Amino acid sequence: MYTVAVQQAAAEAKKKPRRASHRVESDWAPLGTKVSAFVVAAGVLAGAAAAANAMTKSASVNPENGAMDFSSGSSGIHAQTASSKTVHIANPAAEVGRLLQLEKRPAIGYFQQAGKHAADTVENNRKAEEARLAREKADAGKSPHQREVEGWIREAIAILAANGTAIDESSVDEIYTIIQKESNGNPNAVNNWDSNAAKGTPSKGLMQTIDSTFMAHALPGHYDIFNPVDNIIAGVRYTYDRYGGFENHPGLKSINVGGGYQGY
The missing domain is CATH 1.10.20 (Histone, subunit A)
Incomplete structure (x- = not known):
């Protein structure tokens, strides 16, 4: 009133x-x-x-x-x-002006924050697109089999990262090397000749884990040892638990110094 x-x-x-x-x-x-x-x-x-x-x-x-x-x-x-x-x-006019200035400051801050978020989104999208194009260019020279295996690896990495494992696509090449040396990229491979096989617990799948090791490191919902993604998940988690990461994986360490691959 x-x-x-x-x-x-x-x-x-x-x-x-x-x-x-x-x-x-x-x-x-x-x-x-x-x-x-x-x-x-x-x-x-x-x-x-x-x-x-x-x-x-x-x-x-x-x-x-x-x-x-x-x-x-x-x-x-x-x-x-x-x-x-x-x-x-x-001085009512001056007071109104002062209060309007005080109200304007948060609004300016909101606009600046929104602008920065939009710029960051654009930049992140640009980098993601550049990475995708670079990967497609690199994949063009790979065999269909390698592209398939790396697809399984990327799917497993996404699941691992979402469940707390510190891993990203920079580990694709390391995992691919282990898979090639362990199973030649065959998700149904079973080792019937090593010491584990002699004990009645043969190594299975892409990363050649025995049943007990696989189950101890599987994530909920990923319990099929012959499923390529499930096997990679368990193999990576086992490598992290036992060696702290791929830098200490015995097979990769040996290759990096010019030696032959060693099982893990």
Whole structure:
């Protein structure tokens, strides 16, 4: 609710001597314009006062809480807040400007944050597309069998990463080397001649794990030792558990120093 001393202003205006008839319009129009503008400014200030009061109290904004009480006997403007405390505002226009500036700062921050997020998204998409094109170019020279095996590896890596294993596509080549040396890329391979086979627990699958090792390192829902993705998951988790990663895998370490592959 806004109370403005319009009647008093009108009475004072009537006391003034009227000039020529062509000046009547110019005498009264400014008064109406000033009163309207004053009410509009008061409304803006009331909302701003309510917003300021709500922010200090962590409450929702209610314009009525900051309603203005314009008194003819006051040199300033009183903003009545929700706490019934009177705020004296000597310069309403300056106060409105100050409050609007305070409200503008968070908005600018939000826009800047949104712009940075959009730029980062564009950049990440660009890098992902470049990586995809580079991989396709590299894959063009590979055999269909290698592309198939690496597809299984990438699928397993995604599942491993989603389940807490610190691994990414930079390990594709290392896993592929182990698979080629262990099973020649055959997901149904079974070793019937080594010491494990002699014990009745032959190594199976792409990464040649025995049943007990496979089950101890399988992830929920990935319990098929002859499934290429499931076998890779268990083989990688076993390598991490026993050797801490591929850098200590005995077969890869031997190859890196010019030796032959050793089983793990």
